[in-house]
Amino acid sequence: MTGATAAADAAFIRCTRLTKVFRRGDTEIVPLRDLDLEIPRGAFVSLMGPSGSGKTTLLNLLAGLDGATRGELWIDGQELSRLSRDQLARWRAKSVGIIFQSYNLVPVLTAYENVELPLLLHDLSRRERHERTMAALETVSLVDRASHFPRQLSGGQEQRVAIARAIVADPPLLLADEPTGDLDRVSADLVLDLLGRLHRERGRTIVMVTHDPLAAARAPLKLHLDKGALESTRVDSVSMEGARTAAGEVAP
Amino acid sequence: MILLRTAALSLRMLARSRVRAALAVAGIAVAVFILCAERAVHSGIVEATAANERDTRLIVYRANRFCPFTSRLPERYADEVASIEGVKSAVPMQIVVSNCRASLDVVVFRGVRAADAARGIAARVRFVEGSLDAFLARGDGALVGSALAARRGLKPGDRLSAAGITVTVAGIVDADGPQDRNACFVQLPFLQAAAGGVQGGEVTQLEVEVADPAKLREVATLIDARFATDLAPTTTRPEKAFVARAAADLVAIAEFAGFLGVGALLAIFALVANAIVLSLEHRTRELAVLQSVGFPGKALAFGIVVESSALAFVGAVVGAGAASLVLGLGRFSLGAEGVLVEFRPSGVTAAASVALALAVGIAAGLIPAIAASRKAIVEGLRAA
Numbered sequence A: 001m002t003g004a005t006a007a008a009d010a011a012f013i014r015c016t017r018l019t020k021v022f023r024r025g026d027t028e029i030v031p032l033r034d035l036d037l038e039i040p041r042g043a044f045v046s047l048m049g050p051s052g053s054g055k056t057t058l059l060n061l062l063a064g065l066d067g068a069t070r071g072e073l074w075i076d077g078q079e080l081s082r083l084s085r086d087q088l089a090r091w092r093a094k095s096v097g098i099i100f101q102s103y104n105l106v107p108v109l110t111a112y113e114n115v116e117l118p119l120l121l122h123d124l125s126r127r128e129r130h131e132r133t134m135a136a137l138e139t140v141s142l143v144d145r146a147s148h149f150p151r152q153l154s155g156g157q158e159q160r161v162a163i164a165r166a167i168v169a170d171p172p173l174l175l176a177d178e179p180t181g182d183l184d185r186v187s188a189d190l191v192l193d194l195l196g197r198l199h200r201e202r203g204r205t206i207v208m209v210t211h212d213p214l215a216a217a218r219a220p221l222k223l224h225l226d227k228g229a230l231e232s233t234r235v236d237s238v239s240m241e242g243a244r245t246a247a248g249e250v251a252p
Numbered sequence B: 001m002i003l004l005r006t007a008a009l010s011l012r013m014l015a016r017s018r019v020r021a022a023l024a025v026a027g028i029a030v031a032v033f034i035l036c037a038e039r040a041v042h043s044g045i046v047e048a049t050a051a052n053e054r055d056t057r058l059i060v061y062r063a064n065r066f067c068p069f070t071s072r073l074p075e076r077y078a079d080e081v082a083s084i085e086g087v088k089s090a091v092p093m094q095i096v097v098s099n100c101r102a103s104l105d106v107v108v109f110r111g112v113r114a115a116d117a118a119r120g121i122a123a124r125v126r127f128v129e130g131s132l133d134a135f136l137a138r139g140d141g142a143l144v145g146s147a148l149a150a151r152r153g154l155k156p157g158d159r160l161s162a163a164g165i166t167v168t169v170a171g172i173v174d175a176d177g178p179q180d181r182n183a184c185f186v187q188l189p190f191l192q193a194a195a196g197g198v199q200g201g202e203v204t205q206l207e208v209e210v211a212d213p214a215k216l217r218e219v220a221t222l223i224d225a226r227f228a229t230d231l232a233p234t235t236t237r238p239e240k241a242f243v244a245r246a247a248a249d250l251v252a253i254a255e256f257a258g259f260l261g262v263g264a265l266l267a268i269f270a271l272v273a274n275a276i277v278l279s280l281e282h283r284t285r286e287l288a289v290l291q292s293v294g295f296p297g298k299a300l301a302f303g304i305v306v307e308s309s310a311l312a313f314v315g316a317v318v319g320a321g322a323a324s325l326v327l328g329l330g331r332f333s334l335g336a337e338g339v340l341v342e343f344r345p346s347g348v349t350a351a352a353s354v355a356l357a358l359a360v361g362i363a364a365g366l367i368p369a370i371a372a373s374r375k376a377i378v379e380g381l382r383a384a
């Protein structure tokens, strides 16, 4: 792996021989096997693959929500497996925003309070929290829904609140697991527009799992996961805006 | 900082789940109410029956008689007792009760001679209303203990009827002991005439004050020895021991009520644990989401314990408050065989109950909190 050091410096996310094994009694499920992957800073990557191919599993590893069985996972110069559960929580609070297919808003909290949640973990005054929360709601065009509870919002609006929550603390990395999976075309396009803007205008690194080819088409970088390995990688370098090409090496 | 903010968040989320919170609080309040009531019974029994080294009062009763209906002593015994070494005063007293068995609304008439009322009784009570003169001025006058007056809503000039006897309230008196606080003092000749069945010159008991509390038992022995061969032999006991014997049924009931207290504590534990476990069950995903946002498991566990303590605390304050109100307004006292045990609210008991409930609330929340915070986040995210 000559020249790997240089690549590692440039890569925002780097997995080497990343493996995840689930054990259920005697059966072993290996959704990820010896995965090698590099994603540059500021990339917008779509991750596709058949059901059960390990997309969610990979995203959970990237988010530090689950630990790898083997291999290394570096994100922004931090090897995640060396962090304790508490350190991972702290790392998540400042480094990752997660967007789920089912929105996962806290039902008893208003849109505003849901968006404010990550800021409670930062040393900010109430005023600063308010400004940032309103700015995030502004970004997703839901300022007028701030005091609504999730059940009073449409699915598309809920997902936009979830996006506001993911970006409010300004994390460099956004992870989205089928963010448009439950949405109609119009709402889905709104969400995808948002993600595209966050990538283009704010330089966020985004990894988005999707089954929707139209959604995947929005991402300049497309990865295809199958049977625990990246089977194909297509790089649309035109829209990479000068970022090093890189991205996903096919596992041998 | 994160801990405090998580705690505040937990409380806000709890407040938003009103039905769940209200049900838990109501259950805990009932349990704490029972706990406070049981503690009041317990402390009432202790107050009435537990001897201490400052006690100076002896009750002289007819030997082998156990009820004011059957105990008979010659009134003249009082003078003989008064001459015994170590005796400060001896008051012959006629006791008539409206109900000899265990009852919540007993009126105990205590007939005393005018001279004894002026010295012995006046010395051990404090006048809240009315006066000794007013009492002595009329034959059917009565000095009513503060607890009885409160229970029956009596004030000077009112008439009180019980056990076929009607008296006129001449004064309200407060006292240190539950017997006097619940008594209705009347003049001895009036009571002897009104009660019937009692020979003139006979009383139910003598109440003896000794000079030195250390000699209480010694003096009791001297008194019984004096009358051992007389027509009416006596049994003399310290007042607390006398009450303990007469109220033995009540003491047994109170001991049983102690189980209720323990049960109430267990109920609080079960209610809090139930409220928390149930709510956590359908908040598994919520907790996982909060962790995915970056909340540390420890902070969330702390938030859960804050939540369970808040439920227990609010429930306990409501329950203890209600108990204090009911006990305070009701001024309950349970009488049996002419002795009374009061169930009074106490700030100490209420505070202790709240503290106890809080401790139980923390304990009940702790294990579910730790378990919930240790659960794998990805499992939680998959939960419904």
Ligand SMILES: Nc1ncnc2c1ncn2[C@@H]1O[C@H](COP(=O)(O)OP(=O)(O)OP(=O)(O)O)[C@@H](O)[C@H]1O
Binding pocket: A022, A023, A024, A029, A031, A049, A050, A051, A052, A053, A054, A055, A056, A057, A058
């Ligand atoms: N906690 C677990 N225990 C056991 N097996 C698991 C666990 N999580 C995932 N798996 C298995 O790992 C494999 C990959 O799952 P994963 O959820 O990553 O797939 P996916 O690509 O996200 O699929 P989909 O497109 O349906 O969401 C599946 O076979 C799944 O059953």
Ligand SMILES: [Mg+2]
Binding pocket: A055, A056, A057, A177
């Ligand atoms: Mg998935």
